[in-house]
Amino acid sequence: MRPPRRPIHVVTTWVRRQPPKVKAFLAVVAGMTALVLLRFIVHDHDNLFVAAEAVHSIGISVLIYKLMKEKTCAGLSLKTQELTAMFLAVRLYCSFVMEYDIHTVLDLATLATTLWVIYMIRFKLKSSYMEDKDNFALYYVAAPCAVLALLIHPSTAHYLLNRILWAFCVYLEAVSVLPQLRVMQNTKIVEPFTAHYVFALGVARFLSCAHWVLQVLDTRGHLLVALGYGLWPSMVLISEIVQTFILADFCYYYVKSVFGGQLVLRLPSGVV
Numbered sequence: 054m055r056p057p058r059r060p061i062h063v064v065t066t067w068v069r070r071q072p073p074k075v076k077a078f079l080a081v082v083a084g085m086t087a088l089v090l091l092r093f094i095v096h097d098h099d100n101l102f103v104a105a106e107a108v109h110s111i112g113i114s115v116l117i118y119k120l121m122k123e124k125t126c127a128g129l130s131l132k133t134q135e136l137t138a139m140f141l142a143v144r145l146y147c148s149f150v151m152e153y154d155i156h157t158v159l160d161l162a163t164l165a166t167t168l169w170v171i172y173m174i175r176f177k178l179k180s181s182y183m184e185d186k187d188n189f190a191l192y193y194v195a196a197p198c199a200v201l202a203l204l205i206h207p208s209t210a211h212y213l214l215n216r217i218l219w220a221f222c223v224y225l226e227a228v229s230v231l232p233q234l235r236v237m238q239n240t241k242i243v244e245p246f247t248a249h250y251v252f253a254l255g256v257a258r259f260l261s262c263a264h265w266v267l268q269v270l271d272t273r274g275h276l277l278v279a280l281g282y283g284l285w286p287s288m289v290l291i292s293e294i295v296q297t298f299i300l301a302d303f304c305y306y307y308v309k310s311v312f313g314g315q316l317v318l319r320l321p322s323g324v325v
Contacts, residue, residue: 101267105260106159112253113166119246125181126174128240128247132191132232134174138167139195140229143222151211151219186239189232198224205284223289227296230254234303252307255300262293 120126141164148157174182198221206220233251237243243251269290 101260101264102156103159105257105264106156106163108253108257108260110159110163110166112250112257113163113170115246115249115253116170117166119250120170120173120178123246124178126178127181127183128236128244129170129174129182130187130189130233130236131171131174131182131184132187132189133230134167134171136191136194136225136229136232138164138171140222140225141167143218143225147215147219147222150215183236183240186236187232188239189235191232194228194231195225198228201288205288207285220285220288223292227292228299230296230299234299237303248307248310251300252304255297255304255307258293258296258300262297265290265293 116129141160145157145160145164148160201224202217202221206216209216211219230251237247237251
C-alpha cells in the first residue's frame, strides 16, 4: 500500500500541472495575500525595508560561511557579486549626499561583506570558480540600466548627476541577480548554501517591494508625488516588482525542495 502523500506534494503537483497563465495568476494572488497580511501584522511599514536589508545581510552571511567552511565558491556568480557591489556603492554615495539615515549604515555593512566575498572568489578560491558557467555579459545589464537612468530619473532638487546615479542603482539592483540565475541554469544543481543565499535574496526583494507598495497605499498615492513627476515614480515601483518576480520561480522550487527534505536543489529545465 502506497503511503499517503504530503499536502505540500499534492499542492505542488497541482500547481506544476497548470498552464503558465494560471501559474502567473496564482503568483499574483499569493503576492497580494502576503501584502495584505504584512499590512495588518507590521504596523510601521518602514521596518519592512530594514528587514529586507537584514535578510540580505543574512544571505551574505550564509555565503561567508560557505566560503570559510567548504573552501569553495562553486556555483556562485562573481558577476552578481560585482553588480551588487556596484549598486550598493552608488546607493551609498547617493545616501551620503542626499539623505543619510539607518539605510546608509546597513548598505555600508552589506557592501563591506560583498567586497569580501568578491575578494575570496577572485583570489583565495579562484580555482573553484566556475567561470565557464558564469557567462552572463555584464554590459547586457549595466548598459541598459545606465541608458534608462539617463532618460528616466528623479525630478527632485538634487544635482542632476546624483539623480541619474540614484536611478541607475535602482535599475541595477532590480536585475543584479540575473548572472547568478544564469549559473544555476547552466548547472541545474544548486548546493544548499547557494540555494539559501538566493532564497534570502528573493525574500529581501519581496520585503523591499512590499515596503514600497504599502507606503504608496498608506499615503494614498502621495508618496509617488513626493518622488517627483513623470515616469520616475512608476519606474521605482516597476523595478521593485520586477526584482521580486525574477526570483519567484526559484523561491517556489526552493520551498518545495525544503519541504521535500532534499538537501540539494535540482532545477527542471526552463526554471531560471
